[in-house]
Amino acid sequence: MTNLVCRWLALSALGLVLFLASCSSMPTGQARPELRPGGWVSYDGKVMPWQEWPAAAGLKPRGVVIAVHGLSGAASDFWFIGDKLPAQGYAVYAYDLRGQGKDPVKEERGDIGSARQWMRDLEAFHLLVRKRHPGVPVFWYGESLGSLICLHTAASRLNDRQDPAGIVLASPVAGLRVTVSGFRRFLLETAATLSPRSRYSLGDLAGVDEKKIQVTSETTHGAQMAVTEHHINSFTLRLLTEIGRLLDANPDAAKRLRMPVLFLASPNDVLSSPDQVQGLFSQVRSPKKRLLWYTRSYHLLLHDVQKAEVTADLVRWLDRKGR
Template sequence: MNHLETSYTTQDGLKLYLQAWLPEEPKASLLLVHGLGEHSGRYDHLVKTLNQLGVAVFTFDGRGHGKSAEGKPDAFFASYEDYLKDINSLFEKVKSYVPNVPSFIYGHSMGGGLVAAFVLKYKPEASGVILSSAAIKEAEGTSPLLIASAKWISKIFPRLKVLALDANSISRIPEEVSKYLDDPLVYTKSIPARTGYELLRMTRFIQDSADEFSLPVLIIHGTDDKLTNPEGSKLLHAKAKSSDKVLQLFEGGYHELLNDLDSKKALDLIHDWVKTRIE
C-alpha cells in the first residue's frame, strides 16, 4: 500500500494538504471530505476497510482546517461555493489519476453536506456517494432571529466566534472524545460567523434542490446525533430521485458513527455497499 502526501493550489491561491492511500491495482477510487473542525487524518479505519476492497482513497484538509490552515486551524472559509470548487477539481484529479474504474465520494458531517451540494450543483459522473451524519438541515428549534441575523453578522464580523460545538456529542466512547480533544489539528473552539452562515446557505440549497439528487447513495446517521440533524438525512433520502438509495439510521448513535459504539456495523455496511458496486 502506497501512502502519498502532496499539496494542491486552489483557483484562488490557497494551498491544500492532500494525501492518498493507493493499492497496487486499484479497483475503484474514492474522494473523502472530512467534517467541520477536523481533518483528513482521522479516518484510518475507513481507509483500511476500503483499501482491503482495492479502493484507492484520496482526501484533503479543507480550507481553514488541519494542515491546510495557515498557522493554526480556525475552520474559516468565506464561501461554501469555493469549497465546492475545490471538491470538483480534486474529484476530477482522482478520476484522472486512477482512470477507468468506478469512482465514489464520501462526506462526513459538514463534508457530507458539501458532497450533497456538490452532487446537486456540479452533477459529477460518480458511481456512488456515501453521506455520514451529513449537515443537510439545521437543528430543530433553531431561532428564526438567529437565522435572520446570521447574514449581516457574517458580513460585518466574519471571523467572530459564534457557534460552539460540544465535543462530548461526537461519540459515546470517552476515549474517542479524548482523542478528538487532544488532537492539535482539530479545531475545537467556536465556529466563525462566516463559516456558520455559509453552512446555513449550503443546507438551504440542498433542501431546495434535493429532488434533483440522482446518484446511487448510502446515507447513514445516528438517531441521537446532536451536532447534525438526522431529519436532514431523512429529507434527502425521501426527495432524491435516485433509483439506488439507502438510508440506515443507527439507533442511539452519536455524530461520528465510525468512532462510536456501532463503528463495526457502520464500517461493514459501507464495505458491503461499495463492494457490490465495484464487482
C-alpha cells in the same frame, strides 16, 4: 505648460506606475491543479495537505473513494476506512478542507470566503483522482460538513459525464436539532455582513456546553477535541452563515441528485434528528438510494463502536455500485 497641467500629468504618471506595480503582483492566470507529495494544488493555487491509502501494490483498484471530513476535522479522520478498504480492492483519498485545522495559513483557520470554494476544491480533487485512475469508478464519502459539500457539489454537477459514480452521506447534516428563530437568524446574518470575521464557538451560538455533547458512545466533544491537534475553538460568522445557506438549499440539492446515494446515519446524532435525516432522504430523487441506521453509535460513526459494521456496509454498497 501651466502648473495645473503639470500636476495632472504627474498624478497620471504616478497612477500608471502604481497600476503597473499592482499588475505585477496579480496572478498571471488560473492555477493548474496538481497532486504533489507534499500537498495538492487546487483551482486557485491554494496548497492543502492530502492523504492516500492505495489498493494492494501492483493491482488496479476496483474503485476509489474520496473522503471529505467535517467541521474541525482532518483527512486523517478516515484512517479506519483507509486501513480496511484497500484490502477489499478500493483506494482511499482524503484531503484537508481549506479553513479547517490543517490549513497551512493559520489565520484562515475557522474561516471561509464562500462555500463555493469548498465545492470547487472537491471538483478539482475529483478530476485529479480520475486522471490518476482512468476508467475506475470514483465515489465520494462525506462526513458531517463533508456530507453537505458532497451533496451540493454532486447536485451542481448534474448530468456531467465525469460525475462521481455515487455519493455517501455519513452523519448527514439534514437540519439542526437546535432551532434558530427567524429573528435570531436575522441578527446573525446582519452581524455576519457587518463583521464577517467575528468569531464564536458553536457552544456560544447554540447556548450549550460543548464539553458535554456526546459524539461517540464513549466520548464527548470536549474529550475528543482535547486529544485532536486540528481542533478549532471558534469559527467566523461568515463561515457559519455559509453553512446555514447550504442547509437552506438542501431540499433543492437532494432533488437534483441522479447518481446512487447512500445515507449512513445515527438516531443519536447531536446535529440532525432522525425525522430531519428521513426528510432529506425522501427528497432524493435518485432511483438508487439507501438509508442505513446505526442505533448504538453517535455522530462520529467511523470512531464509534459500530465502525466495523459501517465499513462492511460501505464495502457491500461499493461492490454493488450503489445498487
